[in-house]
Amino acid sequence: MKTGWPTTESGALRFSTVMAALIGGLALTVAVLSGSQAILLDGLFNAIYAVVGVFTLRVGRLVVAPDDDTYPFGYGYFESMVNACKGLLMLGVSALALFNSITALLTGGNTIAAGISIGYACLATAACTLAALVLRRVSRHVSSPLLEADIDNWRVNALISAAVLLAFCLIPVVQALGWHAVVPYVDSWLVIAVVLLCLGVPVRVAKNAILELLNRSPRPDVVDPVRAAITAALAALPTDAIYIRMVRPGRMLYVTVHVVLVKGHPLSIEEADRWRATLDASVRRISTPVLVETLFTGDRRWAAPSAGLGEAEG
Numbered sequence: 001m002k003t004g005w006p007t008t009e010s011g012a013l014r015f016s017t018v019m020a021a022l023i024g025g026l027a028l029t030v031a032v033l034s035g036s037q038a039i040l041l042d043g044l045f046n047a048i049y050a051v052v053g054v055f056t057l058r059v060g061r062l063v064v065a066p067d068d069d070t071y072p073f074g075y076g077y078f079e080s081m082v083n084a085c086k087g088l089l090m091l092g093v094s095a096l097a098l099f100n101s102i103t104a105l106l107t108g109g110n111t112i113a114a115g116i117s118i119g120y121a122c123l124a125t126a127a128c129t130l131a132a133l134v135l136r137r138v139s140r141h142v143s144s145p146l147l148e149a150d151i152d153n154w155r156v157n158a159l160i161s162a163a164v165l166l167a168f169c170l171i172p173v174v175q176a177l178g179w180h181a182v183v184p185y186v187d188s189w190l191v192i193a194v195v196l197l198c199l200g201v202p203v204r205v206a207k208n209a210i211l212e213l214l215n216r217s218p219r220p221d222v223v224d225p226v227r228a229a230i231t232a233a234l235a236a237l238p239t240d241a242i243y244i245r246m247v248r249p250g251r252m253l254y255v256t257v258h259v260v261l262v263k264g265h266p267l268s269i270e271e272a273d274r275w276r277a278t279l280d281a282s283v284r285r286i287s288t289p290v291l292v293e294t295l296f297t298g299d300r301r302w303a304a305p306s307a308g309l310g311e312a313e314g
Contacts, residue, residue, distance in 0.1 A: 005134055009147055012138040013060050016150045017053030019131045020046045023124055023157075030120040034113040037104065038164050038191045039120060041097040042157070048089045049153055056082050060146055063250055064289075074291070079250025080212040083149045087206025090153075094195045094202065101191040109184025114171040121165035128158035145250050149205055156198045163194050218248040225286045230257055233282040237275065238262040243303045253290040255283055258303030261296060272296050 006012040027043030030036070059082050062075040104110045132154035139147050167190040174182050217223060227244050234242060243258040257279060261267060267275075276294045283292050297303055 006138055007141070009138070009142045009144045010057065010060055012135050012142070012147055013053065013057050013150065016131060016135060016154070017050055017057065019127065019154075020053055021050035023127055024048075024050050027120065027124065030116060034117045034120070035110060036112045036117050036187050037097065037101055037110060038160075038167070038187050038194065039117060041093065041191055041194070042124065042160055042164065044093045044097075045090065045153075045157065045160075048093060049086070049150075052082065052086055052089065053150075055085075056146055056150075060144070063146075063252065073254070074252060076249040076252035076254075077213060079145055079252075080209045082209075083145060083250075084206055084209035084213060086149055086153070087202045087204075087209060090202035091199075091206060094199060097191050098195045101188040101195075104188040105185060110187045111184050112168075112171075112187050114168055117168045118165065121161055121168055124161035125158060125165055128154050128161050132158055143251060152201050152205060156201045160194050160198060163197075164190060212247070212249045215247045215249075217246055218253070222246070222248060222253070222287065226253070226255060226283055229282045229286050230255075230279055233278050234259065234275070238265045241300060241303065243305065245305070251289060253283075253287050255290060255292045257292065257294045259294065259296045260300050260303050261298050263298060265298075267296055 006015045024043050024046030027039050027046060031040035031043050059075070059078045063079050065075055067074040132151060135147060135151045135154060139151060167186055171183055171186055174180075174186070223246055226246065230244055231242065237259070238261065239259055240262050241260040243260070245256045245258075247254050259275075272294075275296075276292075279294050280292045283290050295303070
């Protein structure tokens with residue numbers, strides 16, 4: 001039964017991009033009318049995500065494509081590159097907003113129109129929460145780092161909008177109490193608080209993506225089950241050592257296994273291929289998508305890393 005909500009990765013990414021464009025356009029318009037730096041920050045966040053979202057849609061199609069002569073190791077690194085760009089752009093906007101807010105505080109604050117600002121904050125909070133829930137629903141059936149990054153974005157967006165709504169609702173209260181001198185500083189303090197509270201999300205997104213681009217080994221919860229499966233699958237083969245290397249750009253896990261056979265143990269091409277098929281099946285039961293390359297040698301120097309890491313017991 002069709003519900004009208006996206007059910008695939010590409011549909012979810014399109015939905016996220018359209019929502020970001022709509023909210024970003026509305027926020028930038030309201031920011032001009034209200035004079036609010038907090039709403040301007042929200043608009044810039046969403047406008048950036050909408051622009052990057054167009055590239056995300058393209059990358060979402062590329063990462064599931066097979067390798068070719070132009071990209072012999074596939075397109076997995078494009079996924080990490082997009083997430084790194086998202087995180088760094090969010091950090092850049094946050095730094096700019098922080099600078100502008102501090103400048104406003106030092107120059108007498110910023111008077112805003114509370115009525116239209118409250119209306120926008122209500123709408124934005126509802127829209128961002130809806131987007132996060134819709135994407136989370138899709139992510140239960142689709143494993144996608146691109147989708148996870150967008151979910152993080154909408155969670156932060158919803159928190160920002162809710163904080164903006166709360167602060168703007170305090171403005172009429174402050175005015176009613178006669179604390180008029182405080183009003184011009186509410187918007188600037190709000191931006192500073194939001195940036196500092198949410199800074200961890202773009203830092204984490206950018207950091208993880210950059211480490212993937214630098215070919216850092218995945219987290220232990222990814223590495224350990226794969227290493228155990230490979231070691232168990234090769235238990236019947238007489239080995240002197242097993243060296244396992246893994247990288248995970250985006251969703252694709254690349255596994256290289258160097259098997260050092262005991263001296264004098266014969267291994268035909270047909271037998272080697274059967275062992276490769278066994279390892280591939282063993283790893284795919286743990287993680288997918290995955291690319292497993294298995295190499296056999298009788299000399300450690302063709303297998304051991306220079307730092308002596310990545311060895312499993314033979």
